Amino acid sequence: MRTLSLIFLATLTTTCWAQKLNPQRVYPTFALGASGIYASIEKQMQVTVKQLVAGTPASGSGLLPGDVLISVGGTNLEVDDPRVPLGNAIGAAEATTGKLLLEVRRGTKKLEIEVPVQVLGFYSDKWPANCKKSDLIVKQTAQYVASCQAKDGTYRFDTGRGIRDNLQGCLTSLFLLSTGDDAYLPNVRLHAHQLAALAEKRRNAGGHVNWQLGYQGILLSEYFLRTGDNSVLQGLQELCKWCIDNQAAGGWGHGEGVGPGYVQSGLM
Incomplete structure (x- = not known):
C-alpha cells in the first residue's frame, strides 16, 4: 500500500x-x-x-x-x-x-x-522514494485529509462538496490506508463501515455505477486485509453480487447495461 x-x-x-x-x-x-x-x-x-x-x-x-x-x-x-x-x-x-x-x-x-509558501526543500534524485520532501507532503496531506472527515465518513474539502461513496472518496481512504500510519485507521474504519452497511442493503449513493462499486470493493478489501475486521465482509460480498448482476454480454459498462458508447464494453 x-x-x-x-x-x-x-x-x-x-x-x-x-x-x-x-x-x-x-x-x-x-x-x-x-x-x-x-x-x-x-x-x-x-x-x-x-x-x-x-x-x-x-x-x-x-x-x-x-x-x-x-x-x-x-x-x-x-x-x-x-x-x-x-x-x-x-x-x-x-x-x-x-x-x-x-x-x-x-x-x-x-x-x-x-x-x-512553505519551504520544503528540493526533491531527492529518486523521489518520491527516499525523499524527505515527499515524506513531508504525504504526512501533511494525510493530516489534512483526516481533519476533513465528517461523522458519516464523508470527506469535505475546500470546495465544500462531500465525497464518500464515489471513487474519489474511496481513493481518499485508500490514500490514508497506504501511509501505513495506524493513526488513520479510525478514519478508514468509519468510512468502510458506512459503505459496507449501505452495500448490504444496496442503498449506497453510487447506485448501479460500476466505477463506484469497483472502488468500494477495493477499499473494503484492503481495509479487511489490513485490519481483519470481519464486519465489512457481508457488505463486500453484496458488492460482488451487485457487480455480477450488472454484467451484460460478458462485460461491464458504466452502469447496468452495455451499449456502443464510450468504452462501454470493457469497464471493470
Whole structure:
C-alpha cells in the first residue's frame, strides 16, 4: 500500500507536460499547489482567481477573486498551458525562498503580489522514494485529509462538496490506508463501515455505477486485509453480487447495461 502513497504523490508533484489549450475555451477551476489559490483558465488564456481558501497563505496576501494572473516569478503566463509555469514556480519557491511572486491585473491596474509558501526543500534524485520532501507532503496531506472527515465518513474539502461513496472518496481512504500510519485507521474504519452497511442493503449513493462499486470493493478489501475486521465482509460480498448482476454480454459498462458508447464494453 505504500506504493499507492508514492503514486498519489507523483501525480501531485511530477514535472508537468504542457498541453496546447484552446484559447476559446474555459477550463475548470484548479488548485495552485498548497497556496490556497483556486483559479480557472478563461477565454483568451486568462488565468483568473476564483477562490482564496481561508487560513491559507493566499488569503492574507492581498490577492482577490477576479484578479487575472499575468506572470509568475517573471515568467509570462500567455503560453500553451499556463499551469506548467505556475507549477514550476511553486516548486521553485518551495525549494528556496518560500515566496511566490505574482503579477496580476485588477481592472485597469497591474499589481505585484507576493504569496508565501512553505519551504520544503528540493526533491531527492529518486523521489518520491527516499525523499524527505515527499515524506513531508504525504504526512501533511494525510493530516489534512483526516481533519476533513465528517461523522458519516464523508470527506469535505475546500470546495465544500462531500465525497464518500464515489471513487474519489474511496481513493481518499485508500490514500490514508497506504501511509501505513495506524493513526488513520479510525478514519478508514468509519468510512468502510458506512459503505459496507449501505452495500448490504444496496442503498449506497453510487447506485448501479460500476466505477463506484469497483472502488468500494477495493477499499473494503484492503481495509479487511489490513485490519481483519470481519464486519465489512457481508457488505463486500453484496458488492460482488451487485457487480455480477450488472454484467451484460460478458462485460461491464458504466452502469447496468452495455451499449456502443464510450468504452462501454470493457469497464471493470
